[in-house]
Amino acid sequence: QVQLQESGPGLVKPSQTLSLTCTVSGGSISSGSYYWSWIRQPAGKGLEWIGRIYTSGSTNYNPSLKSRVTISVDTSKNQFSLKLSSVTAADTAVYYCARYSNYLLGIFDYWGQGTLVTVSS
């Protein structure tokens, strides 16, 4: 069974870049059957889709974050990553990685457990 696991610093200073990695196990990230996404959730609030990447490296981002977001994939490590630049306190949230398949586009069937990132000096 596929598993996704987020990792990265739990504390980031304002104006710096948030960097997270999602490691996929139980399946190959380069199988070509799946798209890999980042989603975040501020404490006590709803879910916000950040963006997604395909194994080819093709990406799409939420327009509200597009100027600050970069998602990349490393098929050799079975990982994909998120970079969010110029962070502020408003970027404090639990960050999830998740996947959806070619045949259920946009429907998230597997999620990581989430990792809390706090933006504070």
Added chain:
Amino acid sequence: AIRMTQSPSSLSASTGDRVTITCRASQGISSYLAWYQQKPGKAPKLLIYAASTLQSGVPSRFSGSGSGTDFTLTISCLQSEDFATYYCQQYYSYPLLTFGGGTKVEIK
């Protein structure tokens, strides 16, 4: 972007109750709607997609309906493990995806 509005934002119910949650889209999304359940400290879990198709392994007391702009999630007989927050999500404007604000189902 398509906005998804859920109501109510929270509700109190008892075990055995029938519970209905509503999700409204700011424009028509056909049946491109999914529902997720999230328990505290956990990732969301897919319940329903295509507005009414039950994900494998999800109990049949969960059901979804609707199309266009108005959708409902119904739990026919609330169980203790169903107390959680529920989110709708549209994928009509794929690849841009948006979620509703959530509905918290609490114990009365």
